[in-house]
Amino acid sequence: MELQYALELTGTFVFAISGALAIREREHDLFGAGFTGFITAIGGGTLRDILLDSHPLVWIGDIWFLYAIIAGILAAFVFPKFLSRLRKTFFLFDTLGIGFFTVLGVEKALSLGVRPEIAAIMGMFSAVMGGVIRDTLTNEIPVLFRKEIYASACLAGAIFYLVMNYFEVPRDYNLLISMSLVISIRLISVKYRLSLPRLE
Amino acid sequence: MELQYALELTGTFVFAISGALAIREREHDLFGAGFTGFITAIGGGTLRDILLDSHPLVWIGDIWFLYAIIAGILAAFVFPKFLSRLRKTFFLFDTLGIGFFTVLGVEKALSLGVRPEIAAIMGMFSAVMGGVIRDTLTNEIPVLFRKEIYASACLAGAIFYLVMNYFEVPRDYNLLISMSLVISIRLISVKYRLSLPRLE
Amino acid sequence: MELQYALELTGTFVFAISGALAIREREHDLFGAGFTGFITAIGGGTLRDILLDSHPLVWIGDIWFLYAIIAGILAAFVFPKFLSRLRKTFFLFDTLGIGFFTVLGVEKALSLGVRPEIAAIMGMFSAVMGGVIRDTLTNEIPVLFRKEIYASACLAGAIFYLVMNYFEVPRDYNLLISMSLVISIRLISVKYRLSLPRLE
Numbered sequence: 001m002e003l004q005y006a007l008e009l010t011g012t013f014v015f016a017i018s019g020a021l022a023i024r025e026r027e028h029d030l031f032g033a034g035f036t037g038f039i040t041a042i043g044g045g046t047l048r049d050i051l052l053d054s055h056p057l058v059w060i061g062d063i064w065f066l067y068a069i070i071a072g073i074l075a076a077f078v079f080p081k082f083l084s085r086l087r088k089t090f091f092l093f094d095t096l097g098i099g100f101f102t103v104l105g106v107e108k109a110l111s112l113g114v115r116p117e118i119a120a121i122m123g124m125f126s127a128v129m130g131g132v133i134r135d136t137l138t139n140e141i142p143v144l145f146r147k148e149i150y151a152s153a154c155l156a157g158a159i160f161y162l163v164m165n166y167f168e169v170p171r172d173y174n175l176l177i178s179m180s181l182v183i184s185i186r187l188i189s190v191k192y193r194l195s196l197p198r199l200e
Numbered sequence: 201m202e203l204q205y206a207l208e209l210t211g212t213f214v215f216a217i218s219g220a221l222a223i224r225e226r227e228h229d230l231f232g233a234g235f236t237g238f239i240t241a242i243g244g245g246t247l248r249d250i251l252l253d254s255h256p257l258v259w260i261g262d263i264w265f266l267y268a269i270i271a272g273i274l275a276a277f278v279f280p281k282f283l284s285r286l287r288k289t290f291f292l293f294d295t296l297g298i299g300f301f302t303v304l305g306v307e308k309a310l311s312l313g314v315r316p317e318i319a320a321i322m323g324m325f326s327a328v329m330g331g332v333i334r335d336t337l338t339n340e341i342p343v344l345f346r347k348e349i350y351a352s353a354c355l356a357g358a359i360f361y362l363v364m365n366y367f368e369v370p371r372d373y374n375l376l377i378s379m380s381l382v383i384s385i386r387l388i389s390v391k392y393r394l395s396l397p398r399l400e
Numbered sequence: 401m402e403l404q405y406a407l408e409l410t411g412t413f414v415f416a417i418s419g420a421l422a423i424r425e426r427e428h429d430l431f432g433a434g435f436t437g438f439i440t441a442i443g444g445g446t447l448r449d450i451l452l453d454s455h456p457l458v459w460i461g462d463i464w465f466l467y468a469i470i471a472g473i474l475a476a477f478v479f480p481k482f483l484s485r486l487r488k489t490f491f492l493f494d495t496l497g498i499g500f501f502t503v504l505g506v507e508k509a510l511s512l513g514v515r516p517e518i519a520a521i522m523g524m525f526s527a528v529m530g531g532v533i534r535d536t537l538t539n540e541i542p543v544l545f546r547k548e549i550y551a552s553a554c555l556a557g558a559i560f561y562l563v564m565n566y567f568e569v570p571r572d573y574n575l576l577i578s579m580s581l582v583i584s585i586r587l588i589s590v591k592y593r594l595s596l597p598r599l600e
Binding site for chain 1: 339
């Protein structure tokens with residue numbers, strides 16, 4: 001469990017950095033960037049927990065999440081150029097992040113007693129809704145609706161985890177394989193510019 | 201009560217179709233359309249229940265609502281041209297839907313013990329906020345702010361239901377008359393291009 | 401406490417007016433203006449209470465808040481030109497409002513037992529999120545991201561209140577000084593067009 005906790009804090013830290021950097025090009029001041037980093041980091045898990053009535057919210061009950069977010073925002077402020085040059089690294093971090101938060105979201109929903117179909121949606125929401133809320137606030141078309149495969153990779157990974165879970169695959173293997181599935185789908189779809197068909 | 205349950209599922213199904221079809225013209229893939237259908241169908245009731253602290257949310261507690269939504273999204277995927285040609289039919293369905301969900305939202309709020317003034321707002325929210333959230337996420341001006349009478353018809357119907365309820369009009373009659381009021385206001389305002397005056 | 405209650409109702413009234421007037425220039429009808437006034441007035445406190453799981457929401461539990469909002473909306477409808485000519489007066493009211501709601505939000509969060517760091521965020525959210533939700537629904541860039549110092553003044557005032565509170569400064573003095581700090585920062589930043597640096 002300690003490894004999982006460390007991963008959660010790291011994922012939150014990385015999401016805060018990517019959120020703060022996401023609005024660099026536009027007319028936002030430091031506060032706006034920090035606010036955006038904060039929303040990106042907490043949005044998905046917060047929406048999941050409000051929908052499932054799970055209180056206190058993770059970042060309200062455990063102050064270390066807030067510190068991880070503040071650290072991420074400060075890192076984005078102090079090393080913006082360095083971090084931006086790491087764009088590829090961050091794409092990788094974000095991709096690791098959505099894989100990890102998808103599976104964690106599914107597990108949390110299951111532990112609260114909902115049906116697997118609902119848990120799959122909650123897993124996807126945990127991973128992507130922080131970015132959706134951020135994009136909506138800043139008047140961008142949410143990443144969800146853009147061309148590359150993003151949220152659908154999370155949903156596929158969530159469903160895969162639930163099927164493996166049904167067949168009683170041990171949790172550690174399942175977590176690792178399902179995360180890898182999300183990450184692989186995302187990486188492959190970006191590399192080969194794959195996208196889902198449109199509704200004609 | 202069985203009729204009401206069937207109507208609720210049907211309304212959810214129709215809202216999911218109209219949500220999924222709503223973004224056809226734009227650059228969204230199948231997943232985006234499905235996501236939009238989902239949000240449109242659950243948004244209003246979910247906001248109402250979160251504001252009133254009523255858990256579990258309807259679609260989390262009863263899996264048939266999710267299945268109705270998935271069926272609606274699949275219908276929009278498989279028969280998009282057929283369904284779009286039914287635009288007028290759908291306008292009618294959407295209008296029936298907002299009439300029905302307005303009254304249902306009022307009744308649910310009353311059953312949770314809030315004052316009638318609050319119940320009126322909750323009835324309107326149940327009917328229109330799914331569409332508002334959908335439009336906000338996809339960067340559209342919400343239907344609420346467009347010219348035709350829409351949410352105001354729901355608010356009028358909700359207030360009418362509450363007045364009739366105060367005078368102890370039997371519930372079945374009241375439900376039918378109030379729904380008809382919402383539907384009539386909406387249909388007449390669209391047919392004759394009526395709109396409320398603007399703030400000068 | 402009676403003074404505080406009167407101030408809360410007055411603040412809600414003023415926020416409703418400024419919300420309803422905010423969209424005058426655009427293509428919205430009277431209902432849209434009323435809806436916007438409502439959202440502006442309740443948004444911040446509602447988000448705070450949902451995040452902290454504090455129910456019933458203030459405006460659901462105490463009907464006078466709804467009446468204050470309706471009065472504000474009606475005032476905006478009946479005297480729009482008069483009120484708009486009072487733009488400077490309203491800027492002042494809005495500024496008083498964010499100062500007041502910031503401190504009140506911090507106090508409410510503390511009373512619900514959260515850590516001071518979380519209470520600071522909740523104070524800021526109480527003051528500014530109504531306007532953020534309003535701007536998001538109407539497709540504007542939220543005031544938060546515009547150039548002048550706004551939400552950051554609230555955050556500074558919230559942190560100041562918490563530090564004074566830690567050093568056991570009596571509540572009445574603390575409330576007054578912290579409110580004045582928010583208001584002063586805001587007034588000075590607008591007068592001298594100060595803004596926080598951007599992320600380069």
